[in-house]
Amino acid sequence: MFDWLVLKALFRPVLLRWECFRCCSSVRHLLCLIALLAGGSVLTHAPAVAAEPVAARSDLTATIDRAIRSAWQQQKIEPADRCSDPVFVRRVYLDLLGRVPTMEERDTFLANASADRRSKLVDQLLTSPEQAEHFADLFDAILLGRGNQGVYDQREKHGWKKYLVNAIAENRPWNDVAAEVLLARPEAPQQDGAVWFLYEKKDKYQEIAEAVAPAFFGIRIECAQCHDHMMVDEITQADYWGLVAFFNRGKNKMTPNGPRVVESAIGGFSEFADLTGSSSPNRLQFMGKGPLDEARPKAGDKQQDKDELYIKAAVKNDPRVPKFSRREQFVKQVLVEHPLLARAMVNRLWAIMMGRGLVHPYDEIDSMHPPSHPELLDALTQDFRESGFQMRRLVRALANSEAYQLQAIRPESVNDPQWFAWYLQRPLTAEQMARSLQVVLRGEASLNRTLLASLRTQVPDVLPDNVQVDVTEALFMTNGAQLEAMIQNSRQPQSLHQRTLRQSNHPSRAKWLVDAVLGRSADQAEIDAITAYLAERDDRLEQAIDQVIWSLVSSGEFRFNH
Known part of the structure; x- marks a missing residue:
């Protein structure tokens, strides 16, 4: 059984504002627990990262960049800096494949020194079978809504999910898909x-x-x-x-x-x-x-x-x-000819990739909710229609855009998220969480359906209007028997637990855990804190490692895309 003090320190149901991420760092929970907090935030300002060459960016991406940059200039906004490569690779895997990258996938990307490595990664992910699965999960929830396990079983049994997967994998025109769904007369x-x-x-x-x-x-x-x-x-x-x-x-x-x-x-x-x-x-x-x-x-x-x-x-x-x-x-x-069919999909894809639509909420495109960038929405809608309602083309342009690749740090002078002056972090969906836990804890990119069934009733819905972590989700992540069992039963050779044990000493274990779960290097305060925590529990080291793992995966830093 996990130490009560660990659970108490982890239990942090909190309303997450766009500008507030500091309090959610998992290791900060642990640092507070053992009174070794040493200042600084996970999302402190990092040095600006050079942008890719213009040649690597499509005309559609350039259209997006010009419009967003023009609004920044009109509003006298200095946007956040460009995010680092470790942040980008985690972000884009979550958005395009619905999971965090494995350590091997991440390290392969980080070892690539080519100037266009980000756009090449986007192209690679967009043709992955996992991309179709992830977007099918999103559109299942967006089109039909959530339900109990019986509802999902029926959707699987009668081919709804398979239909969505195939449509996305084949990059079928959205107007054709919409027509088939609403005519409901398969040929x-x-x-x-x-x-x-x-x-x-x-x-x-x-x-x-x-x-x-x-x-x-x-x-x-x-x-x-x-x-x-x-x-x-x-x-x-x-x-x-x-x-x-x-x-x-x-x-x-x-x-x-x-x-x-x-x-x-x-x-x-x-x-x-x-x-x-x-x-x-x-x-x-x-x-x-x-x-x-x-x-x-x-x-x-x-x-x-x-x-x-x-x-x-x-x-x-x-x-x-x-x-x-x-x-x-x-x-x-x-x-098929209604202007809102294309406009609604453009706004929805923007919301999926950017955290909110050009019209917000994304499903209220009406005169009461004017777009933040009307000319841009018009241009993207026209391109979407003229390109044959191809979703992949727009998703590629968004992932390569300047706004998508900003740091998730709100500039001090900006309060309104509608200008997309920083990356708007958002909670992982149930499917993203289930897949990511499997990657981190088991070292495999697969889906634990039992865990997914529980998460679907606990975590925020897809594209929520407000970002709020409620008590139900907090309890599931900090005191859930299913998550506890998943951590404790991870004893395969490639599991996080076993790979951590194989590290030569406690400082190495501390570095490994932060790197493996959060996808970044641990700072010295974190290394010292985890090292001390493990050293004090040498007689029950495996349990102590599980406690640190639980602290990490329960944190806002893991549970949010940022």
Whole structure:
């Protein structure tokens, strides 16, 4: 059992501000515990690092750099310095692969003396199978939200996760992916998983509409259910019920080919009332598109569901298809050419890589939330459309940008994060944490699914509006039996515990632990503190090493990307 004083020192549920990282250093917890804190912060100002040659940076990266730099000049902002290579390699592995690098991967990068080593690493990671897995995890959470283990099991079973992985690995155009997901009419087995987005909603049409709007258009429409949005003029009650109408003829059905969302050729007509009691018909419209032409029965007339209203499905054993399909009309007339489809994805990818969107929150692209850099958002959206909705192109440009590669140290004269004058650190997702713990503790880039299931209920959601560590997460990291067991059971030859034991003396062990877990060199105060801690426990050295490891992996410095 771990020493109570160690746990007490580790237990630090804390609201993390952008400018505050000092209090989260794991070794600082240990230093406080043994009264040997010797000043200084992990994120003190480091010497500026030279930028890569201009030739190594794409035109799209240059567009980003010019716009961000122009805003700095207008706001009279002196940005943070460029981050060091050890910081960059950890950061970009977390953002692109969803885990910290192994020590071998990190050392290989640091040994590369070429001027364009960072952009080459970005290219390497973007073509890794792990990149597709990580971004599939992100988009699973962004598009469908979190759930219990049963929810994730169903997504795996019915091909949703596999569909996302393949789409990202193949760098498929986002507009094609969006169309397949919302039409939910697969034409080949590799598209079967796309059906699950609608199927998981279990014929709850308002839930479908309220999920489609932020996931594909970057807006929230919940406030327009009973009246026009009171703060955002362009979001109307007619849009809310129009979006519902596009999907309200669907019905889940399990077929020999798997889950399908059958669509009726009739029904789905209704009226909605505003707060004054005035009623209006639900017409096929959404955010400037429509109303679409559709034959509407007269009041009191009962529609007949006839075979002549349908055509045979293109795939054997699939349900018949209405000649006038509302979902198909939505995809063709509203979705694929809607300006928000590209704009929302650009803003979302910016938020994933930069910590917040050019519009913040990232899924509220409306007149109430103007972009911080409107011309840049316009330019990136245009490029995204003209390049064929390629996500990889934009992610590459963002990872190579000047703003992405800044230190995570807020300049003293800057308070507003919207100017991206420093790297905005963010908590690791459950998937990033699970993979990173496996890398650090076991020395292998794999996923412990049991640990992941627990973490998904404990750590912050993907792209949270506010960065806050709550008591639940703090308890899991500082007093969780599962994490304790994972540390104590790491007895394989390549595990962190065993590799630490093989070091020749306590100072070497101290240096090794900080280097292995935090990806940086230990300072002398940390070396002295850990050395003294281990020396006092020579009679129970293995337990003491586990305690130091727990202190390190429980720290903000490990649990955040910075």
